[in-house]
Amino acid sequence: MIYTYTLTPSLDYTVYLPGFSPGKLNRSEEVYYYPGGKGINVSRVLKRLGADSTAVGLAGGFTGDYLEQFLQDEGIRTALIRTDSITRINVKIKSDQETELNGPGPEITEQERRQLLDRAGRMERGDWLVLAGRIPDSAGADFAVELAGICRDSGIRLAVDTSGPVLKELADMKPELMKPNEHELGELFGAEIKTKEDALHYARLLVRQGVRHVIVSMGGEGALYVSDTMEAEAQAPEVKVVNTVGAGDSLVSGFIAALESGKGAEEAFKYGVAAGSATVSRSDLCRKEDVDTLAEQVTVTRLNGGKNR
Numbered sequence: 001m002i003y004t005y006t007l008t009p010s011l012d013y014t015v016y017l018p019g020f021s022p023g024k025l026n027r028s029e030e031v032y033y034y035p036g037g038k039g040i041n042v043s044r045v046l047k048r049l050g051a052d053s054t055a056v057g058l059a060g061g062f063t064g065d066y067l068e069q070f071l072q073d074e075g076i077r078t079a080l081i082r083t084d085s086i087t088r089i090n091v092k093i094k095s096d097q098e099t100e101l102n103g104p105g106p107e108i109t110e111q112e113r114r115q116l117l118d119r120a121g122r123m124e125r126g127d128w129l130v131l132a133g134r135i136p137d138s139a140g141a142d143f144a145v146e147l148a149g150i151c152r153d154s155g156i157r158l159a160v161d162t163s164g165p166v167l168k169e170l171a172d173m174k175p176e177l178m179k180p181n182e183h184e185l186g187e188l189f190g191a192e193i194k195t196k197e198d199a200l201h202y203a204r205l206l207v208r209q210g211v212r213h214v215i216v217s218m219g220g221e222g223a224l225y226v227s228d229t230m231e232a233e234a235q236a237p238e239v240k241v242v243n244t245v246g247a248g249d250s251l252v253s254g255f256i257a258a259l260e261s262g263k264g265a266e267e268a269f270k271y272g273v274a275a276g277s278a279t280v281s282r283s284d285l286c287r288k289e290d291v292d293t294l295a296e297q298v299t300v301t302r303l304n305g306g307k308n309r
């Protein structure tokens with residue numbers, strides 16, 4: 001079973017405009033209200049790719065009701081803890097540029113924190129726990145590490161797609177998968193990633209720390225994959241950019257869905273990159289038929305002479 005953990009879900013209020021002028025009244029005739037938050041996106045994309053998951057997290061207020069109902073209507077199992085904090089509304093402005101305005105996460109009580117950890121304690125060896133999105137300060141500095149400890153001790157495969165200082169500590173907990181983008185990878189090591197070689201260098205350090213699969217996503221440039229046995233680069237296919245929100249989440253979903261269907265790491269990497277690019281070409285995440293088509297167009301090149309290291 002796959003569980004996605006989203007401590008800070010959102011309702012993504014997505015607005016398309018021909019032009020956006022800060023400091024002025026801007027009117028849009030095309031708006032959408034999508035469920036959001038990184039783990040929620042992972043669950044939604046997994047569903048479309050034919051993999052079931054349970055969305056664990058916190059939901060509150062009218063936006064929390066909307067979010068939960070939306071997921072259930074899509075046939076996604078939810079285990080959302082009801083909280084007093086209203087689920088945030090994140091504003092995504094799509095114009096000649098993409099502008100995002102993300103709200104803060106919920107205030108997490110000690111009881112909610114405990115419930116989230118206990119839920120992980122009931123998972124089974126071999127399950128996936130995808131910890132994705134911002135972890136609010138109210139969860140406590142050690143929340144993510146405690147959760148990762150439960151995963152490590154119970155043989156749960158932890159996938160990490162979060163940001164901030166906690167990434168460094170999580171890397172030490174030997175997660176199965178980390179998917180930083182270049183910026184997050186640089187932040188993790190206090191370094192500026194300027195070249196692909198820089199990204200490879202730091203991805204290798206993560207693998208040396210015990211991370212099984214590291215995928216560094218690089219937007220329209222594609223992604224890098226590093227593990228103990230393979231290093232590879234994938235070129236992203238060219239697509240019309242409609243909405244890049246959730247591209248990284250889709251990469252994670254495609255990778256995990258492919259592994260779960262029995263594919264090897266190289267094929268899973270390719271499928272993940274295809275899912276990321278397919279999401280970019282749609283307003284509301286990818287569709288399976290697009291992912292399958294794009295997967296044929298993604299080229300994966302083995303690095304280091306194409307040999308396994």
Ligand SMILES: Nc1ncnc2c1ncn2[C@@H]1O[C@H](COP(=O)(O)OP(=O)(O)OP(=O)(O)O)[C@@H](O)[C@H]1O
Nearest residue numbers: 181217218219220222236246247248249273276277
């Ligand atoms: N402009 C683009 N054209 C084609 N593919 C893209 C583009 N942007 C992103 N992708 C695809 O999506 C994947 C993930 O993108 P990106 O590196 O932007 O993730 P991210 O920063 O984690 O995104 P987010 O936080 O919005 O989910 C890329 O590896 C690539 O396959």
Ligand SMILES: O=P(O)(O)OC[C@@]1(O)O[C@H](CO)[C@@H](O)[C@@H]1O
Nearest residue numbers: 010036037038090102133134246
């Ligand atoms: O504030 P966070 O948790 O870092 O990111 C939240 C968010 O921007 O990420 C998703 C796309 O990856 C969106 O659905 C959501 O609004």
